[in-house]
Structure formats: C-alpha cells, structure tokens
Amino acid sequence: MGLYDVSIIATGSHVPDKVITNADLEAMVDTNDEWIRTRTGIRERRQLGEEETVTDLAIAAAQKAIEQAGIDINDIDLIIAATFTPDLYFPPLASMIQRGIGAKKAVCFDSNAVCAGFLYSLVQGSQFLQTGAYKTALIVAAEGITRYIDYTDRNSCILFGDGAGAAILQATPRPECAQGPTTGLLDFDLGSDGSRVDVAFTPRHTAPKSWLDTLSNRETITPYIWQDGRAMFKAAVNGMTDSLKRVLERQQLDASAIDVLVPHQANLRIIEAIAERTGIPAEKTALCIEEYGNASAAAMALAFDKWMRLGKVKKGDLVMFTAFAGGLIWGSALFRM
Numbered sequence: 001m002g003l004y005d006v007s008i009i010a011t012g013s014h015v016p017d018k019v020i021t022n023a024d025l026e027a028m029v030d031t032n033d034e035w036i037r038t039r040t041g042i043r044e045r046r047q048l049g050e051e052e053t054v055t056d057l058a059i060a061a062a063q064k065a066i067e068q069a070g071i072d073i074n075d076i077d078l079i080i081a082a083t084f085t086p087d088l089y090f091p092p093l094a095s096m097i098q099r100g101i102g103a104k105k106a107v108c109f110d111s112n113a114v115c116a117g118f119l120y121s122l123v124q125g126s127q128f129l130q131t132g133a134y135k136t137a138l139i140v141a142a143e144g145i146t147r148y149i150d151y152t153d154r155n156s157c158i159l160f161g162d163g164a165g166a167a168i169l170q171a172t173p174r175p176e177c178a179q180g181p182t183t184g185l186l187d188f189d190l191g192s193d194g195s196r197v198d199v200a201f202t203p204r205h206t207a208p209k210s211w212l213d214t215l216s217n218r219e220t221i222t223p224y225i226w227q228d229g230r231a232m233f234k235a236a237v238n239g240m241t242d243s244l245k246r247v248l249e250r251q252q253l254d255a256s257a258i259d260v261l262v263p264h265q266a267n268l269r270i271i272e273a274i275a276e277r278t279g280i281p282a283e284k285t286a287l288c289i290e291e292y293g294n295a296s297a298a299a300m301a302l303a304f305d306k307w308m309r310l311g312k313v314k315k316g317d318l319v320m321f322t323a324f325a326g327g328l329i330w331g332s333a334l335f336r337m
C-alpha cells in the first residue's frame, strides 16, 4: 500500500423541524431564558418528532454531503457512523445509512466516542484512506439525545438537542517529494481517563442497578443523561486546551496559523475559555450552539457544515477540531483543507 493524502470534499447536515426554545423550557423546569443564554449561549435546540428517527437524520445529512460531493453512490467504500443514541442496538447505524442511501459496496461500522465521536471518526476514516485501504469514506455523526433527557432536570435538559452532520473524505496519491501529508489529516492527539466514567453517563436499562450504584457512587440511577456539570465544565476546558496545544507544539505552529477552530459545542463559555487560553480569536471559531445546543457527536459536524456552507472554510485553510466527552474522552485533530 502506498501513502495517500485525504481531502474533505463535502459536508452536509440535517436537524429535526421541532424547536425547543428557552421559553418552552421555562414552562417545564425552574429556569429562565436569561440564565440559559448567559450561562450556556444556547437559545434553542431541536427535538426528534415522535415518528422521526436518528436513522432519518443520518440519511438526510449523508445525502446532502453526497449531493454536494457529486460522487457516485458506488464510490463510497467506507461508512463510519458516530453516535451514542442509535435507534437499534444492532445493526449499526452505519448499516442503516448504507441501506438508506444504497451504498452497496461500503464497509460499515459505528464508533462511539460520545461527544468526541465525529472527531474520532474523522481520524479513523482518514487513516483507512491514508494507507490506501479505501478511497472514499462517508463519516456521519447523528444523535437523538432528547430521547434520553429528563425534562424535570434543569441541570441537563437545557443543554441538549438532536441533529446530524456528515463529511465525505477522499484519498489522492501523495506527491512523491512530500515529507508528510499535504492535505487532510496532518496530526491528531487523542486521550481518555476511564477513572472518571462517573462524571457523565447514561445507563442502559439492562444494566443491573447494584452495579450502577457502585459504578457511579450514587443511589438514584435513572435511564437519562446524568452529569456533574461543574466537573465536566472544568475537565472540558482543560482537556481541549491541553490537547489542542499538544498538536500545535508538535507541528511547531503558533495559534495564529489556525484559520478555523471547530470545537465541540457544549457550552459557549467552555468554547470562549479554550479560545482565550489558546489564543485563537473568536471570529475564527465555528459556532452553532446558539441554535442547536449540544448535539453530542453531531454538534461539531453541524458547526463545521454551517461554516462550510457560509464559505468560511477555504481551500488550503488549517482547520483544528477539538472535542471533549463523557468517558472521559478528548481529542484534537488538525486538517489542511
């Protein structure tokens, strides 16, 4: 196998029509629009309709990316779906996408790195392409998190929303004189700390309660998203900042070299803190948290697609992705467009 470079040739996204505004949440829990906006930067988020599925969102986002890329459906040889909220335990969401779009030749699997899922899947997909194993990959991040939200818990229900985002990666032979990748994935930093699984989690209903109590050191376990908001906030700021800096240092790049920052969209104050600590200015930061909240793996994909469509990501740009997730899991990935 030779070495190949990777290009992100297209993106797409799709969200449900149903909107949950801050005013809607005021009617459900003791909160208010001003608190939510100033503490999180979120104005509204989307929610799956009763008959709508994560699979529907994923297929719609994938189809938009495929249309934009102008590729033949049979060119797709790999589909990776990033999600922690698939409609089925199995088959994987990626197989459902394959069926929906008719990409008969694709190899399909899911990848669960929770909120860091899109970033991890971009890295995985790029590596399959860089080795020459596959030529065209479809990466889709899709979530239906509102199905796992307790709408009496103001600590979590204000944050999360549903949506899907997709990207198409394509391999091209690397120029012979090149020392390393000239486009696509240039470098990445991934990490995990499993000793902190209890900072944020959502139990499956099949897990024995006694085991969950031990795991989380708590007595009340519900089938909804649970998080220690403050601990997550702190860990996210430190985790993404440190990871991003490691990539910059290894690449001997100053923060000013980054053209676009695509961070996970969990809380605007987390994103602002990362921008401030790394020296990447706010105007270079892709955001969609105001309109979609935290859509977990899909959040970063939605922000990236928004900026691609606005023409804010140009050929040759250096794009830094950075994400943080329950696990704890974190990562940063540097791409040349």
Ligand SMILES: CC(C)(COP(=O)(O)OP(=O)(O)OC[C@H]1O[C@@H](n2cnc3c(N)ncnc32)[C@H](O)[C@@H]1OP(=O)(O)O)[C@@H](O)C(=O)NCCC(=O)NCCS
Binding pocket: 030, 031, 032, 035, 036, 039, 040, 115, 154, 155, 156, 158, 200, 227, 228, 229, 230, 232, 233, 236, 266, 267, 325, 326
């Ligand atoms: C959850 C989060 C929004 C809470 O914001 P915060 O600024 O840390 O707020 P705190 O928990 O310190 O609470 C501050 C005050 O606001 C109150 N408060 C908390 N949630 C509130 C809400 N939705 N509406 C109104 N008041 C609220 C608290 O009770 C507290 O009141 P007190 O000072 O009288 O005790 C924030 O911590 C966060 O975004 N964390 C990261 C979450 C994340 O990334 N999750 C992904 C994991 S999967």
